[in-house]
Amino acid sequence: MPAPATEAPSISLPSLSFGLxxxxxxxxxxxxxxxxxxIRAAVFDQDAAVTSALSMEVNALACTSLAxxxxxxxxxxxxxxxxxxxxxxxxxxxxxxxxxxxxxxxVDGANSNYKDSVRRAAQAQELGFHYMDAGVSGGIxxxxxxxxxxxxxxxxxLQAVQPYLEILAPAADTGWLHAGPxxxxxxxxxxxNGIEYGMMAALAEGLSLLKAKKDFDIDLAxxxxxxxxxxxxxxxxxxxxxxTLQADQSLEHIKAHVPDSGEGRWTANESIELGVPTPVMTMxxxxxxxxxxxxxxxxxxxxKMRQGFGGHxxxxx
Numbered sequence: 001m002p003a004p005a006t007e008a009p010s011i012s013l014p015s016l017s018f019g020l021x022x023x024x025x026x027x028x029x030x031x032x033x034x035x036x037x038x039i040r041a042a043v044f045d046q047d048a049a050v051t052s053a054l055s056m057e058v059n060a061l062a063c064t065s066l067a068x069x070x071x072x073x074x075x076x077x078x079x080x081x082x083x084x085x086x087x088x089x090x091x092x093x094x095x096x097x098x099x100x101x102x103x104x105x106x107v108d109g110a111n112s113n114y115k116d117s118v119r120r121a122a123q124a125q126e127l128g129f130h131y132m133d134a135g136v137s138g139g140i141x142x143x144x145x146x147x148x149x150x151x152x153x154x155x156x157x158l159q160a161v162q163p164y165l166e167i168l169a170p171a172a173d174t175g176w177l178h179a180g181p182x183x184x185x186x187x188x189x190x191x192x193n194g195i196e197y198g199m200m201a202a203l204a205e206g207l208s209l210l211k212a213k214k215d216f217d218i219d220l221a222x223x224x225x226x227x228x229x230x231x232x233x234x235x236x237x238x239x240x241x242x243x244t245l246q247a248d249q250s251l252e253h254i255k256a257h258v259p260d261s262g263e264g265r266w267t268a269n270e271s272i273e274l275g276v277p278t279p280v281m282t283m284x285x286x287x288x289x290x291x292x293x294x295x296x297x298x299x300x301x302x303x304k305m306r307q308g309f310g311g312h313x314x315x316x317x
Contacts, residue, residue, distance in 0.1 A: 015040075015074060016040055016041075016042065016061065016072070016073060016074055017073055017074045017075070017076065017077050017078060018034070018039065018041045018042070018073070018077075018078045018080070018164060019041060019042040019043070019044070019063070019069045019070075019073055019077065019078070019079045019080065020041050020042070020043055020044075020080045020082060021043075021044050021045075021066065021069070021079065021080070021081045021082065021083065021092060021096075022045060022081055022082035022083040023043060023044075023045035023047075023050050023051060023054055023082075024082065025139070025140050026082055026109075026136060026138070026139070026140075026142060026147075027045075027082030027109075028050075028054050029140070029142055029143035030080075030082065030136075030142070030143075030147070030168055031043055031054060031058060031060055032054075032057075032058055032143055033142070033143050033146070033147075033167065033168055034164065034167055034168070035058035035059065035060070037167045039164070039167060040059060040060060040061065041060050041061070042060065042061040042063050042069045042072060042073055043055055043060045043061065043062060043063065044062075044063040044064075044065065044066060044068070044069050048064070051063065051064075066092070066095050066096060066099060067099055070096070070099040070100055075101055075103065075104065076101070076103045076104050076105065076160060077100060077101070077104040077105070078104070078105045078107065078160055078161055078164065079096050079100060079104060079105070079106050079107065080107040080109055080134075080161075080164075081093065081096075081106075081107065081108050081109060081110065082109045082110065082136075083110050084110060085110040085111050085112040085113065085116075085262065086112075089108060089110045089112060090116075093106060093108065093120060097123075097124065097127055097129060100129060102127070102128030102129065103128065103129075103130070104129055104130070105129065105130040105131070105132060105156075105157050105160040105161055106124055106129055106130070106131050106132070107131075107132045107133075107134055107161060108120065108131075108132070108133050108134065108186075109134045109136050111135070111186070111189065111190075111193070111262060111263055112133065112186050113186065113190075113262075113266055114133070114152075114183040114184075114185075114186040114187035114190060114266075115183070116186075117131075117133035117152065117182055117183045117185070117186045118182055118183035120133075120182075121133070121152075121153065121154075121181075121182030121183065122182075125154075130153065130154060130156050130157035130160055131153060131154075131157060131182055132151055132152065132153035132157040132158070132161050132182075132185070133151065133152045133153065133182060133183060133184075133185040133186040134149055134150070134151045134152075134161075134185050134186075135149070135150035135151070135185045135186050135188055135189020135190075135192065136148075136149055136150075136189070137149075137150075137189065137192060142168075145170060146168065146169050146170030146171070146175050147168050147169060147170075147175065147176075148169070148170075148175050148176070149165050149168060149169055149175065149176035149177070150176075150177055150179050150184075150185045150186075150188040150189050150192065151165065151176065151177070151178055151179060151185040152178075152179050152180055152181055152182050152183050152184035152185030152186065152187070152188075153178075153181070153182050153185070154181070154182070157182075158178050189263070190263045190266050190267055190270070191267060193263035193264060193267065194263065194264055194267030194268075194278065194281040194284075194285075195281065196237075197264045197267075197281055197284035197285055197288070198280040198281045198284045199235065199237055200237060200284070200302055200305050201280075201283070201284035201287050201298075201302070202280075203233075203237060203238060203241055203301070203305070204297075204298035204299070204301040204302045204305070205298050207220055207223070207224070207241070207245075207297075207298070207301060208297045208298040208301070210223060211249075211297055219249075220245045220249050221242065221245040221246045221249060224238060224241050224242035224245055225242050225246070227242075228242055237305060240305055241301065241304075241305055244301070244304040244305070251297065251300040251301065251304065264281070264284070264285040264288065265285065267281055267282075267285075268281065268282045268285055287299075288302070
């Protein structure tokens with residue numbers, strides 16, 4: 001369903017003060033969405049060809065390095081990273097802190113562990129920077145529909161980044177949330193992904209049961225299309241599943257291998273630390289582990305769902 005027209009940001013923006021580092025599926029589309037509202041960004045990716053192509057497509061400022069980006073942006077800058085969590089994000093943040101100016105805002109849009117975000121925010125504050133952790137959901141469809149943004153950070157960090165959040169979200173007042181202090185954004189996104197694991201597993205298991213009842217010969221594409229209209233289980237995940245099954249119900253050539261990207265493990269660990277039972281989310285994570293070597297229909301459906309919302313690669317036989 002098309003998102004409503006994005007309103008103009010509520011806070012005025014200095015010219016060319018936003019840089020985005022990491023032009024993968026989501027990062028590149030975020031730049032494109034900003035460009036639709038005449039926000040010109042500076043862009044950098046380790047692949048120079050990717051940087052050049054996107055800059056020509058949307059009139060972004062192509063940068064050859066982090067130093068090049070920082071030197072060409074007006075202050076105060078917003079430097080937003082869309083990189084894999086872990087060492088790449090850690091090292092890039094360290095480089096930016098060495099290059100940027102006090103008062104700049106550093107944003108981590110990766111699926112980082114919230115504990116890392118709390119630590120990084122404290123370090124950034126000591127150096128005179130604002131820091132924001134941003135959990136970003138929307139996958140490859142965020143360009144058209146807007147992104148769901150869960151952010152954590154100080155009021156100063158929010159003030160710097162809010163105009164961009166209002167454009168990246170489905171609407172200026174919808175689809176983004178200042179969840180709390182540093183770490184709260186990534187913590188909220190971690191729980192979001194744990195819930196996602198459980199919802200995906202329930203859909204895949206239920207449809208596998210329907211498929212297994214051979215004497216009824218139930219058409220799974222018809223069932224999922226039916227459930228999309230008025231059912232209490234209707235959801236975007238169901239929409240994606242229905243699209244998959246309309247194209248191919250057998251999934252004969254799909255490998256039943258469902259990776260986990262980390263957030264599910266962190267959610268399970270957090271439930272243990274807090275003493276809060278999360279059996280559905282934890283078992284969904286265990287099912288992903290079990291899929292790595294299995295050949296069941298539910299795991300094939302899970303793999304296709306991940307491809308549907310995130311553009312993740314699917315193995316074939």
